[in-house]
Amino acid sequence: MLCAALNLYESNEVAEMRKSVYAGPGYTVFKSFIAPDIARDLGKRWFSGMYNHLLHDGFIKNQELAKDTPSFLIRRPNECDWSICHQIWQAPLDETAHNIAMECQRMRNLIEGRPLYYATRIHDSLVMQYRLCRTLSPGVTVKPHADFMEESRHDPSGSHAFDPRRTQMTLFLSDYGTDYDEGGFKFMTNDERYVTFGRDVDVGAGDLVIWKYTNKHEVSDVRVLNDSVLGFSRIVFPLFEGVMAR
């Protein structure tokens, strides 16, 4: 089975995950959400560059994301750091990645208490993009910030009014200690401690972390190991507002 989440959870399991996000450390880890080899293969497939010809190679502003926006590739902050952005409402370029993204969103919807397929349909008030991200650069690649905490945004994906319900997900496609070390995804817990996933929390390729979006987070200090093409690779799942109207 591709995804362990194909079976709906018992409500008490969802309740425990929800408590972990909102009243526990601020995150919940779903181990082996997909098989580790599927996760790593997915990363290698896209980060080898063999399918870049299918992508619009250039930055598209969050505020300009529209119904007909194709999949696109962002190279930021450096040329080697890629974000490959697929829209969930478009015909998939990669069926595996698309199905995985759909299952991840179902998990988030269960935890946030939303309808099961919310944000996967173009008519929903928020719609999802899934971004395969690879960081190879050292230093700070995603500055420390918190979402939906009324921080100003140069290019917002929608309203950033305070919304403690909101969660983000990170599906890991590479392994700390094998592909990268030192830094990576750093997250401030609900009791205001910083943890680095992979180093302080047992997380590796195929594991899904659902975390509270209003807590501070960053990506920094990645050191690539073994000339890995993956470095720190993951999928994140931003939601966009107002796409239907554009």
Next chain:
Amino acid sequence: MILPPGYPAELSDILDAHAKDGLVPGWYAVNFLNLGRDIGAAIAEIAPEAKKFASFGGRSLPFLFGRADVSSCRSYDPRELYGPIVRSFFPFVQLCSSADTVLAEGDFDLILVNLELGGLDGAPDPDWLRASCACAPVLAYRYNMGDASPIAPCHDFLDDGSVFDAQKALSWKKALSWKKAFVGDKQARTIKTVTFYGLS
């Protein structure tokens, strides 16, 4: 819970209580503090002397917090998870079930109804609501998050993860907006429906 600058500290405790009891600390919990003044104005317009309140769905209760003139309040809420929240913040509230209660003339001065809760399992059936809403003036309200779809806001407010039944929701709304039930007979009462616009 960590709050953005400028938010009242008491909100943190309320959000924590939601999370501890397994509810999603969502938009509603944040914004009742912001909407309190609007709700208060609507109550003053419909029933300025009101002292006895009923809340269908439970979410109106926070708007009564701090009102010195509340002599009694009953909450009709089908959701088990909501009970601990209500008890921890509003100990004066009597929790009731629509299954074994028949509302009578004079029981209440004002009935508060949150229209988003129509699709919950165990929500009062339309006949009970129609009969009950004839007993007192009604303030029925909903929030508008900017959605074009009439159903989408209902989805957004199921913050305990309850199963949503669109058909039930629609039939409940239909019952509430059926003017004959409130206006067309000798016992005509006031029903006011209000849409409050949220911050998001």
